[in-house]
Amino acid sequence: MCAYVLVAEDDEKQAELIRRSLLKEGHTATVVHDGGAALAEARRHRPDLVVLDLMLPVVDGFGVCRMLRQSDDIPVLMLTARSTEDDILLGLELGADDYMTKPYSPRELMARIRTVLRRSGRPVSEQRDDPVVRAAGIAVDPARHEVTCDGSPVDCTPAEYEILLAMVTEPERVFSRRQLLHRTRGTDRASTERAIDVHIMNLRKKIEADPRRPVRLVTVFGVGYKLKGDRP
Numbered sequence: 001m002c003a004y005v006l007v008a009e010d011d012e013k014q015a016e017l018i019r020r021s022l023l024k025e026g027h028t029a030t031v032v033h034d035g036g037a038a039l040a041e042a043r044r045h046r047p048d049l050v051v052l053d054l055m056l057p058v059v060d061g062f063g064v065c066r067m068l069r070q071s072d073d074i075p076v077l078m079l080t081a082r083s084t085e086d087d088i089l090l091g092l093e094l095g096a097d098d099y100m101t102k103p104y105s106p107r108e109l110m111a112r113i114r115t116v117l118r119r120s121g122r123p124v125s126e127q128r129d130d131p132v133v134r135a136a137g138i139a140v141d142p143a144r145h146e147v148t149c150d151g152s153p154v155d156c157t158p159a160e161y162e163i164l165l166a167m168v169t170e171p172e173r174v175f176s177r178r179q180l181l182h183r184t185r186g187t188d189r190a191s192t193e194r195a196i197d198v199h200i201m202n203l204r205k206k207i208e209a210d211p212r213r214p215v216r217l218v219t220v221f222g223v224g225y226k227l228k229g230d231r232p
Contacts, residue, residue, distance in 0.1 A: 002026045002027055002028070002143065003027050003028075003047075003048035003049055003113075003117055004027070004028045004029075004030075004045070004047045004048050004049075005022050005027050005028070005029045005030075005047055005048065005049045005050075005051060005113070006029070006030050006032070006038065006041055006042055006045075006047040006049070006050045006051070007019060007022070007029055007030065007031045007032070007050075007051045008032050008033075008034075008035065008037075008038035008050060008051065008052045008053055008056060008061070008064065009031070009033065009051070009053040009056075009079065010033045010034060010053060010055065010056055010057055011053070012033065012179065012182065013182070014053075015031045015033065016031070016182060016183065017106060018031075018051060018106070018109065019031050021106040021109065021110055022110075022113075023142060025110055025113075025114075026143070027113075028133070028142040028143060029142070030045070030047070030133065030169050031169065031170070032170070033056075033057075034056055034057045034058040034059070035056040035057070035058045035059025035060060035061065035063060035064045036058040036059050037058075038050065038052065038056070038059075038064050039059065039064055039067055039068070042068060042072070042074060046072070046074065047074060048074075048075070048117065048120075049074070049075045049076075049077065049113060049116060049117060049120075050064075050068065050074055050075070050076045050077070051077050051079060051109075051113070052064055052065060052076050052077065052078050052079065052096075053078075053079045053080070054078060054079065054080040054081075054082060054091070055080075055081065061078060061079075061080070061091075062090065062091065062094060065078070065091065065094045065095055065096055066094050066095075068095070069094060069095035075097045075116050075117065075119075075120040076095065076096045076097055077096070077097060077098045077099070077100065077112060077113060077116050078091045078096045078098070078099040078100070079099070079100055079102060079104070080099060080100075080101055080102065081101070081102045082101075088101075097116045097119065097120070098112055098115070098116050100112060133165070133168050133169055134168065135167075135168045135169075135171035135227060135229050135230065136168070136171060136216045136227050136228060136229025137149060137150045137216070137229070138154075138164065138168050138207060138216070138227070139168075140161075140164055140165050140168045140169075142165065145161065147161060147164060149206070149207045154206050154207060155206070156203075156206070157199075157202075158184075159184040159199050160199055160202060160203050160206075162183045162184050163180055163183060163184065163196075163199055163200070163203065164203065165183075166179075166180065166183050167217070167225075167226065167227035168227060171226075171227045171228070171229050171230055172226060172227070172228065172229075172230070173226060174220045174223050174224050174225070174226045175224050175225055175226065176223060176224040177193040177194075177196045177197070177224055177225075178193060179224070180196045180199075180224070180225070181193050181195075181196055184196075184199070200217060200225055203217055204217055215228065216228055216229065
């Protein structure tokens with residue numbers, strides 16, 4: 001059972017841990033860090049499941065769940081550091097399919113996700129038309145671990161792949177070197193923040209018409225890098 005899962009979690013380390021666990025299970029995943037982005041992504045690319053933290057900025061998890069339930073039946077698994085009965089009951093009354101209190105083990109979370117997907121009875125990614133993530137002419141297929149640029153295959157190192165996947169998932173978001181380094185830790189343990197610059201330089205050679213004048217993978221001076229271009 002392979003699903004497209006939206007992860008709404010403002011703690012970047014927790015979000016990355018969940019994302020990697022989902023990929024190991026064969027799922028595809030998009031990560032967002034606030035409730036407004038979660039609602040926009042859910043409406044644009046209707047996921048099979050939303051893993052939803054309660055303590056989100058912009059719109060909290062209760063608000064996201066309430067608004068999702070007004071127009072859709074997407075399964076929701078809530079994550080909360082609040083373990084009071086009132087909070088749990090409120091989440092369930094708003095339509096959450098399950099909840100987990102922090103801290104939790106990734107293995108238990110994956111087991112809960114499998115259970116919610118089975119209970120929902122929704123068709124998942126085996127029947128989905130297109131699980132590929134796209135932005136700025138770049139397509140990343142997490143299930144096949146493949147990348148194309150303007151339709152042509154791009155041969156990426158593991159670290160380059162993780163950087164592109166992060167940026168294609170959240171185009172126009174500015175990533176700091178430290179944030180990108182965190183994304184590559186599992187694939188490039190010797191990497192440093194300066195090594196991120198080398199990965200970016202090598203990626204530009206592969207996806208830019210003129211790597212010296214990038215129009216896709218651009219530098220935001222004093223901050224980091226971003227991928228210019230909206231998702232289709």
